[in-house]
Amino acid sequence: MKAIILLGAPGAGKGTLAEGVRKETDYQHVSTGDMLRVAVKAGTPTGLEAKSYMEKGELVPDDVILRIVGERLAEGRPEDKLMFDGFPRTLEQARQLDAVLEKAGAKVDQVFLLDVPTETIVSRLSGRRICKGCGAVYHVTNIPPKAEGVCDKCGGPLYQRPDDSEATVLNRLEVYQRQTASLIDFYEQKGILIHVNAGTTPQDATKEMLSKLA
Ligand code: ADP
Numbered sequence: 001m002k003a004i005i006l007l008g009a010p011g012a013g014k015g016t017l018a019e020g021v022r023k024e025t026d027y028q029h030v031s032t033g034d035m036l037r038v039a040v041k042a043g044t045p046t047g048l049e050a051k052s053y054m055e056k057g058e059l060v061p062d063d064v065i066l067r068i069v070g071e072r073l074a075e076g077r078p079e080d081k082l083m084f085d086g087f088p089r090t091l092e093q094a095r096q097l098d099a100v101l102e103k104a105g106a107k108v109d110q111v112f113l114l115d116v117p118t119e120t121i122v123s124r125l126s127g128r129r130i131c132k133g134c135g136a137v138y139h140v141t142n143i144p145p146k147a148e149g150v151c152d153k154c155g156g157p158l159y160q161r162p163d164d165s166e167a168t169v170l171n172r173l174e175v176y177q178r179q180t181a182s183l184i185d186f187y188e189q190k191g192i193l194i195h196v197n198a199g200t201t202p203q204d205a206t207k208e209m210l211s212k213l214a
Pocket of ligand 1: 014061
């Protein structure tokens with residue numbers, strides 16, 4: 001099994017970049033945020049537990065996250081190549097991921113840190129729109145759909161994630177600084193941290209990451 005991680009602030013473009021790389025490689029996109037949103041929509045016990053944290057822009061507790069990631073890894077096959085987006089987000093999650101991968105004879109191979117200026121991040125999040133039908137991601141000015149409010153891919157309606165409102169965005173950025181940014185050092189010390197300039201276009205960021213993928 002191969003495992004790589006996309007690390008970066010909310011709005012850095014992890015989901016968009018992951019989709020770009022998935023299309024060009026045989027990596028599978030594993031997004032804990034997407035998995036949680038599916039659980040919330042379906043009203044599962046995990047979804048009910050996660051909902052209030054997500055709405056406030058707080059992190060969902062580690063045990064919940066580790067359970068859903070554990071279930072996902074248990075479905076995996078030895079030849080799988082996994083690209084984690086939005087996970088790990090705490091040191092505890094990172095340590096547990098190492099432990100689980102070690103049991104499977106694997107390790108985190110590379111960690112891609114998305115570098116983006118803070119001003120860009122706030123504008124990206126407040127302009128972000130998502131398709132209710134297929135989850136495709138748009139931006140009102142940067143990645144507009146062909147027809148306003150309608151998904152190019154499946155024709156579904158576009159909506160704004162409740163946690164993309166301005167007050168919640170600021171809290172998510174603070175939570176990132178407080179709880180997730182320390183992972184930069186953690187992976188730098190392991191010698192597997194790679195910077196990607198994600199302040200440009202999705203195409204350029206994808207190209208850069210593909211050129212650095214081992
Ligand atoms: P973003 O990276 O833009 O914040 P995500 O879709 O990755 O968006 O995450 C949305 C929310 O889901 C987070 O604010 C948090 O509440 C929850 N979440 C996702 N992944 C994790 C994780 N690994 N640990 C804790 N909470 C998480």
